[in-house]
Amino acid sequence: MRPPSSSPPRAALTRRQALAGIASAPIILAFGGDAVARTAKSQPFSWDWLKQEAATRVATAWRAPKSAPHAAAIDYDEVNRISFRTDHALWRGDGIRETRFFPLHRFANVPVAISRVENGRAVPVPFSPAMFDIAPDKQGRRFPMAEGFAGFRLMNPAGRGDWIAFQGASYFRSAGALDQYGLSARGLAIDTGIPGREEFPVFTRFWLEAGPGDSLTVYAYLDGPSVTGAFRFVNRQTKDGPVQDVSASIHLRRDVERLGLAPLTSMFWYGEGNRAAAIDWRPEIHDSDGLAIHTGSGERIWRPLDNPANPTTNTYLDQAPRGFGLLQRDRAFDHYQDDGAFYEKRPNLWVEPIGDWGAGAVMLYEIPTRREIEDNIVAFWTPAAPAKEGQHFDIAYRLHWSGVDPAPASLARAVDCWTGVAGRPGHDPTPGARRLVADFAGDNLAGLDRTSGVDAVVSVDNGTILATHAYPVVGMPSRWRLIVDVAQLDARPSDLRAYLKRGGDALSETLLYLLP
Incomplete structure (x- = not known):
């Protein structure tokens, strides 16, 4: 079974176990206790500065990071014994902006730097073991903390669960309108579906800034063997669920055969169309049941997901797409009969391009799975033009984490x-x-x-x-x-x-x- 929404995102606990120790850049962190927090020096910060930082760093050689000491010893059971102390939260009690931090563990073992931005200046958030409580095991033992943060999450009012979380490689996800985590998004996909070639660039640094209303803007620096990038996420709640306005400025260190923009990752084990794959008593098990596409010509397409016998890639050519996403259309509890995972509440994730994305394709990659804890579905947009060393891409899109279907009511x-x-x-x-x-x-x-x-x-x-x-x-x-x-x-x-x-x-x- 999955951890509940209050636990660290599944992004680092299943298929992504392979991601946490892969691609990253040197991490710049300010560690220390409360005294350091009070005296931490601020630095100027802006979106333009971060984009320039990504453009400058693309010329430097990428270096793989080292995992934090003690992180490998903190397994799934132990990480669930760690709780963040709410008195250390950023924007504590401030609507939906209260921010809490994830500890490092075996499946997310590379620390990320996190800063708070106010009035155009960034102040590092120092790590301290005092920010976390560790429950003893049955023998009364506690384990040492690994120094650093694995990521963070934005809390619902009064701390009743979280609604957006960033943790592991460039992964992030939302509990959506129905308050149940399911599929994930990530910043970038590189060579997905090419055997032995997939690369997982990492968000190594974050900057958090309170915006107008209850919005919170997350800035992130992306780094990997093939890429650097600056990302901006403007996160807000709407009546239909969380919405993120995403802007990205991407620079290539080397040629990329398959560049995946706005990638989505989900799980499909079996549904009514492939009951032969079921070894479990539950009628259906999936986070998403189909890929929806709104083409540039206006056609609406629905492609039910599959758990294939062999890895399968399907390409859907398009020009200036209007949207695509992985959806959970089946909302009937009795079709799943799972009163712990609540698959009928898993969010839809719809990508709404901003501006003309030109020629390219929505690509769907499906790999076999025999367990529900493994993500085996990836969908993304890949441009038609080759992605070559030295190229620069600017892209913008809106992510809708909802419980409603984006298909128009005029079509069945x-x-x-x-x-x-x-x-x-x-x-x-x-x-x-x-x-x-x-x-x-x-x-x-x-x-x-x-x-x-x-x-x-x-x-x-x-x-x-x-x-x-x-x-x-x-x-x-x-x-x-x-x-x-x-x-x-x-x-x-x-x-x-x-x-x-x-x-x-x-x-x-x-x-x-x-x-x-």
Whole structure:
């Protein structure tokens, strides 16, 4: 099971165990106790200064950091015995800006520097063991703290849980509108999906500044073997959930074959479409169940996630995308039956580009998993132009951590997908063929029947369509069912594309499905 939202983010406790000790730059930290905190010297700070810092440091050689002493000995059980003392929080009791710090541990063992910005000057936040309490084990023993911070989190009013947390490599995440952690975001993805090549640059330094209203701005310096970068996150709460306005200035130290912008990371073990992967009693287990894309041409696309037998990369070409994200559409508790992890409450994460991102592709990388504690899904935008040494990228986007679907109400959504053998029920299956059953739901389908001129538009790669049926589901006036039988040509999956239309108008989003 996952740690609760009050525990350190899962970003450093599962698949990302490999990340914590990888790429980083030399860390500049001011350690010390309360006396140092009172006398810490401030330095001028601005967003322009940080961007210039990233531009200057790209010419310096990257050096891997050393992990903090004692961090490797603090495992999952021990880190959960460490609690931060709230009287050391920044902006204590100040709405949703109260900031608490994570201790170093085995899975996040490289310290990060954290400063508070006021009136254009940055004051380091010194580490002190007195900032944390350690509960004794059953034998009454305590372990030594590792010096430094692993990251930080922004608290809800009165300290009732946290709503945004940064910890591990360039990872960060939010509990979303439903107050339940799930998927994560990160600053940058480099060579994801290229065997043996993936690189995990690290946020090595943070600056925190109170903004207008209840907003809090996080500035971060990114460093790694291939890149330096300056990031700015303006974090605020809205009625639909937390929103982050992200600006990034990225510089390349060397050529990058696959540069991933606005990367999202999630977990999909199994759902109704791949029950064969289930070894657990729970009906479904996933943080997200699909990739949604709003293309530059206005098309809405839904691609259900998969837990493939082998690592799989899918590329969806586009020009000036309007948005993409990993969503948890299935919000029914009884579909998961998990009263501890509450998968039905996992947040959606939608990327809204600001400005014209030009030509490129949304890329989806899926790897096999047999455990729910391993993130196996990555989605990001990759520019069409090659990413070469010496290049500089400026990018801006908005992240929406919500419990609502960004698809417009005017189009029906694909809400359930099942797969099985093809052919008439009760008869022998059609040899070498598979069936996809997909349900679309939307108010625009209400009142339509078999005589209303609704058609299914279906195409397939690596297969031949044997039969297609589309009809309203009995007793559910806003729901239509699509059934497609496909004869597969070889052992590769068949890539289906389908949507409902009436006359020249689309009634639904476009469903993309990889039929195994």
